Amino acid sequence: MMKLNGLASSEEEQLLAERVELLHEHLGTSLPIAFLCASIIFYGLSGVINSTLLFTWYISFFFVFLVRFYLYKLYTLHPHHAQRNLNIFIIGCTLSALMWGIAGTLLIPQGHILSQAIVIIIIAGVSSGSVQTLQASPLASTIYILLSVLPLDIWLLLQRTENYFLLSMSLFLYIIFMLITCKRGHNLIMSALMLRHENMNINLQLEDINKLLKTEIVKVKKNEKSLAQLAEIVRYSKDAIIGLDTNGVIQSWNKGAEMLYGFSEREMIGKSITLLTPTSQKDLLESMLEKVTNNLSFQNVELERQHKLNHLIPVSVTLSPIKNSDGTIIGISSMDRDVSERKEIDKVKNEFISVVSHELRTPLTSIKGSIGLLIHQIDTMPALKMSQLLEIAYNNCDRLIRLINDILDIEKIESGKLEFKTEIINLNALIFDSLEENQSFAAKFQVKLCFKSEDEVFISGDKDRLMQVMTNLISNAVKFSPPHSNVDILLSLHNNYVRVSVTDHGMGIPREFQPKIFGKFTQADASSTRNIGGTGLGLSICKAILEKHHSHIDFITEEGKGSCFYFDLLRS
Ligand code: ADP
Numbered sequence: 001m002m003k004l005n006g007l008a009s010s011e012e013e014q015l016l017a018e019r020v021e022l023l024h025e026h027l028g029t030s031l032p033i034a035f036l037c038a039s040i041i042f043y044g045l046s047g048v049i050n051s052t053l054l055f056t057w058y059i060s061f062f063f064v065f066l067v068r069f070y071l072y073k074l075y076t077l078h079p080h081h082a083q084r085n086l087n088i089f090i091i092g093c094t095l096s097a098l099m100w101g102i103a104g105t106l107l108i109p110q111g112h113i114l115s116q117a118i119v120i121i122i123i124a125g126v127s128s129g130s131v132q133t134l135q136a137s138p139l140a141s142t143i144y145i146l147l148s149v150l151p152l153d154i155w156l157l158l159q160r161t162e163n164y165f166l167l168s169m170s171l172f173l174y175i176i177f178m179l180i181t182c183k184r185g186h187n188l189i190m191s192a193l194m195l196r197h198e199n200m201n202i203n204l205q206l207e208d209i210n211k212l213l214k215t216e217i218v219k220v221k222k223n224e225k226s227l228a229q230l231a232e233i234v235r236y237s238k239d240a241i242i243g244l245d246t247n248g249v250i251q252s253w254n255k256g257a258e259m260l261y262g263f264s265e266r267e268m269i270g271k272s273i274t275l276l277t278p279t280s281q282k283d284l285l286e287s288m289l290e291k292v293t294n295n296l297s298f299q300n301v302e303l304e305r306q307h308k309l310n311h312l313i314p315v316s317v318t319l320s321p322i323k324n325s326d327g328t329i330i331g332i333s334s335m336d337r338d339v340s341e342r343k344e345i346d347k348v349k350n351e352f353i354s355v356v357s358h359e360l361r362t363p364l365t366s367i368k369g370s371i372g373l374l375i376h377q378i379d380t381m382p383a384l385k386m387s388q389l390l391e392i393a394y395n396n397c398d399r400l401i402r403l404i405n406d407i408l409d410i411e412k413i414e415s416g417k418l419e420f421k422t423e424i425i426n427l428n429a430l431i432f433d434s435l436e437e438n439q440s441f442a443a444k445f446q447v448k449l450c451f452k453s454e455d456e457v458f459i460s461g462d463k464d465r466l467m468q469v470m471t472n473l474i475s476n477a478v479k480f481s482p483p484h485s486n487v488d489i490l491l492s493l494h495n496n497y498v499r500v501s502v503t504d505h506g507m508g509i510p511r512e513f514q515p516k517i518f519g520k521f522t523q524a525d526a527s528s529t530r531n532i533g534g535t536g537l538g539l540s541i542c543k544a545i546l547e548k549h550h551s552h553i554d555f556i557t558e559e560g561k562g563s564c565f566y567f568d569l570l571r572s
Contacts, residue, residue: 014197015193015197016083017079019082019136019137019189020075021079022133022189023134023137024089025133027068027133030133031068031072034065034096035061035062038061038062038065039058041122042057044118044119045118045119048112049107057099057102057107064095064099067095068092071088071091071092072092074088075088075089089137089140093134093140093144096148097145097148098147100123100126100149101148101149101152103122104119104148104153104155105152105154105155107119108120120171123148124149124171126148127148131145131178134182135185135186141179141182142179142182145175145179145182149175153168153171153175154168156168156171234254235254235255236255237254237255238256239260239335239338240259240315240335241254241256241257242254242257242334242336243334244273244331245330245331246331248273248274248286248289248332249270249271249273250270250271251269253265253269257336260336261306263308273334274286277303277306278304281303284303285303289319292319292321292329292332293321293329297318297319297320297321298320299318300317301316301319302315302316302339303315305336313340314338314339315336315339316336316337316339317335317336317337318335319333320333320335321333352536355523355536356407356535359399360400362399363396364400366396367393370389370390370392370396371389371393374389374390403535406535406537407535409468409541413541418544420548422460423463424458424572425460425463426458427458427459427491427500427569428453428456428491430463430470431470431489431491431500432451434467434471435449435451435489437471438471438478441475441478445479446483447478447484447485447487448485448487450486451489452490452491453490453491454493457571458571459498459572460570460572462549466545468545469542469546470489472538472541472542474487477504477565478504480506482505485504485505485506487502487503487504488501488503489502493571496570496571497571498568499567499568500566500569501565504563505561505562506562506563507562508557508558508560508561508562509563510524511559514555517539518539518540520536522536522540549569550570551567551569552568553565553566
């Protein structure tokens with residue numbers, strides 16, 4: 001018997017089912033052949049032996065043939081009951097073998113050599129023919145061979161003649177040979193079936209591995225995709241994202257870092273991050289890096305870094321440890337955000353607060369001083385002095401109102417609520433009005449306002465707002481003019497538009513301040529202009545008003561020689 005150790009019971013059942021299938025495989029043809037052989041014996045022995053005996057055997061054989069055929073049909077209808085089908089098969093083949101055994105003893109005629117030969121040959125042939133089918137079951141094959149051939153062998157032995165004895169011995173050897181063949185055949189079948197099973201199991205395992213591999217590949221591909229996306233985000237981030245090893249040596253350098261610090265990836269990989277750090281902050285950075293390697297993080301620490309062109313850039317730095325899957329720290333990430341713009345805005349805000357507080361404090365101090373004097377000396381003060389003090393208080397109130405109006409205008413511009421009433425305006429008349437309005441202011445600075453126009457010009461616009469522009473330009477020109485100089489206001493005609501220019505012969509505008517001049521709360525020099533007064537809002541308001549008139553304000557200036565502010569308007 002083949003060893004079935006190590007097989008699961010389901011596998012043993014499967015093997016049994018396959019053996020039963022092999023047993024039944026050729027039964028559909030071998031049964032009719034067996035019946036044919038029985039018919040040859042019946043025919044060959046007719047008239048030679050007792051006809052009743054022969055007929056009874058033949059009918060019995062036919063009955064066994066029907067029973068076996070019926071059992072075969074049962075098997076084909078219920079092939080899954082392997083053990084039951086095997087038992088039934090063994091019963092069926094025992095019955096057949098019995099029939100051959102009977103034929104080999106009771107049907108052999110004495111002294112009729114030819115008939116004896118027919119029976120012997122057929123029994124030997126039938127038993128050898130069945131070996132191929134029966135070797136799937138050692139029990140079935142043993143029963144079949146012994147029951148069908150052994151009675152004949154014994155009969156031959158009992159004849160007690162030398163020839164029959166030799167024949168009997170040969171048949172005996174034949175039986176032994178058949179049994180050994182069946183045994184070997186059975187072992188071979190079992191090996192083949194078990195190999196087939198192992199093969200099937202391996203195939204199943206391979207299929208499982210294949211499925212697993214497929215899902216793993218999908219996962220890896222997904223991970224690869226999200227990693228690639230992440231890498232692209234990091235690569236093209238506006239912030240500088242720098243990967244460092246635990247010693248602060250740069251391992252990766254994104255586009256943001258390139259833009260912010262001016263160094264290319266090739267220039268920085270392998271260099272220490274301290275190269276970007278100004279000397280004053282090197283110790284601080286080194287101690288921060290050491291702490292990060294001990295699993296600390298730093299969020300938005302404001303540091304300075306050195307650009308390739310040597311200037312310093314204020315940055316907000318976030319330093320965090322990079323860990324591998326076991327949690328071991330393998331590097332440091334440095335995310336640097338440029339905060340120069342925010343710093344600039346902070347500076348402008350601080351300047352604004354200082355300007356506004358100065359602008360508020362100066363007139364308020366004057367108002368308070370004038371009123372204080374009036375209160376304390378009201379009984380003794382001459383009327384002229386009183387009116388001078390009241391005028392000072394009045395003028396300073398005016399200055400306060402202007403400041404507040406400017407701040408309100410800026411707020412309206414920023415929220416898009418600055419309203420315009422458009423009408424056709426005589427520009428010459430408007431400029432005359434603005435001259436008149438600023439005359440006393442100019443007189444204070446001993447500056448003369450001069451107006452020249454080529455012709456009378458009409459435009460479409462908001463009268464009050466354009467007055468506001470003119471007043472601001474004239475008052476600026478006056479403020480920055482030396483005493484006894486002129487401020488020239490000119491209307492010049494060009495095709496379908498008119499250019500308004502206000503020219504002074506004052507200090508001019510410093511080169512470094514020129515790009516910022518139309519910004520909010522900007523003044524060339526907050527300390528020097530403080531003597532002159534102003535909020536740094538006027539030009540920003542002018543620009544916004546003129547933009548609403550589809551116009552654009554600009555200037556020409558020369559330091560120490562003066563400035564000319566101009567804008568163009570479409571003629572109506
Ligand atoms: P302010 O109320 O301070 O005058 P502006 O926006 O009108 O505000 O002007 C901003 C700054 O531009 C001024 O403080 C001054 O430094 C500069 N500026 C404007 N006009 C002139 C000018 N005609 N000559 C020299 N500097 C000028």
